[in-house]
Amino acid sequence: MLRSTHELEKYAIQATDGEIGDVKDFFFDDDTWVVRYLVVDAGSWLTSRKVLISPVAIHNPNWVGRTLPVSITKEQVKNSPDVDTEQPISRQNEEQYMGYYGYGNYWGGLGLWGGGLYPYGMVPGYMGYGIDRAEREREMEAYQRTERQRHRNDDPHLRSCKAVTGYHLDANDGEIGHVSGFLVDEKTWAIRYLIVDTSNWWMGHKVLVAPEWITGVHWSNKTVSIDLSRDAVQAAPVYDPSESWTLQSDLDLRGHYGRAGYWSDSLLAAA
Structure with missing residues (x-):
């Protein structure tokens, strides 16, 4: 989880x-x-x-x-x-x-x-x-x-999570929001997703971006670049912090982007 x-x-x-x-x-x-x-x-x-x-x-x-x-x-x-x-x-x-x-x-x-x-x-x-x-x-x-x-x-x-919170996020065709938090795997403590607040564009819309989609973190000007388009991010499944993020949520998100998952075959079989 x-x-x-x-x-x-x-x-x-x-x-x-x-x-x-x-x-x-x-x-x-x-x-x-x-x-x-x-x-x-x-x-x-x-x-x-x-x-x-x-x-x-x-x-x-x-x-x-x-x-x-x-x-x-x-x-x-x-x-x-x-x-x-x-x-x-x-x-x-x-x-x-x-x-x-x-x-x-x-x-x-x-x-x-x-x-x-x-x-x-x-x-x-x-x-x-x-x-x-x-x-x-x-x-x-x-x-x-x-x-x-x-x-x-x-x-x-x-790096400090608090320090990176607030960094602006750049898609491959323009800015889309800022980092507002992180989702951590409770078993391995791996950061599986950055929580991105796109409220400046889509009225409070929150989405998730996986670290493996990041092409660069620019510490000097506090920006994160990702290999996704703004349209793809806008159409992605919305992240609702009041609801649990499940394996099916992962499958839906990564299916939307056409990206591979981080899970093992045994985990998928048990789902």
């Missing part, structure tokens, strides 16, 4: 020994379009410090109660590396953060989360975690050492 970042910004982060704070923003990787960190306001118990929480730590989300439990303690959060969430996050910042919590690096490997852990990967018994833990930790340490050396000079591609 897909979740709006506007909705998720209202969620509380629950450590194993108490509440950490509320989600305020997200940092996503603009290369793979995956949310790498949640920015959480820790409130008065941590002098209103903003901290990063990786989706790797999240388990068993309470969607009804708007709570995201995490497999870490408040003390761990308190002692975590201090990162200025108002500034770009460097690869060194990420290495310190991942090393502190013992997470594998997501960069350099295959798939959305590389060769390390992944969302829900710290739940005991889930896909091998908690089984022969000592051996897994030895393998993880060796992997981390190798990856740190290989990617020490990489340029991270992290």
Whole structure:
């Protein structure tokens, strides 16, 4: 299922020994379009410090109660590396953060989360975690050492969702609106769609655009270019935030544009 970042910004982060704070923003990787960190306001118990929480730590989300439990303690959060969430996050910042919590690096490997852990990967018994833990930790340490050396000079591609909200969207034949939010896959934390507000043209009409249709993000003038025409966007299925976005909604949207989906054959067969 897909979740709006506007909705998720209202969620509380629950450590194993108490509440950490509320989600305020997200940092996503603009290369793979995956949310790498949640920015959480820790409130008065941590002098209103903003901290990063990786989706790797999240388990068993309470969607009804708007709570995201995490497999870490408040003390761990308190002692975590201090990162200025108002500034770009460097690869060194990420290495310190991942090393502190013992997470594998997501960069350099295959798939959305590389060769390390992944969302829900710290739940005991889930896909091998908690089984022969000592051996897994030895393998993880060796992997981390190798990856740190290989990617020490990489340029991270992290962007703030709030910062990108408001960027103007350019079709291949003219401007069509602005980014008003994002829809995130609750399993992988991949950004599946940008929510585009076209109210300046079509009276409050909202549509969705997938990251793979983007031809360029221009950070200097705050615009996003897409490989779609204005007429195609205007005729696309309307996005209604009050209704759940389903697999059928995906099929209808991508069918309209004649674009392939991101789902597996097994998911389609189960639908």
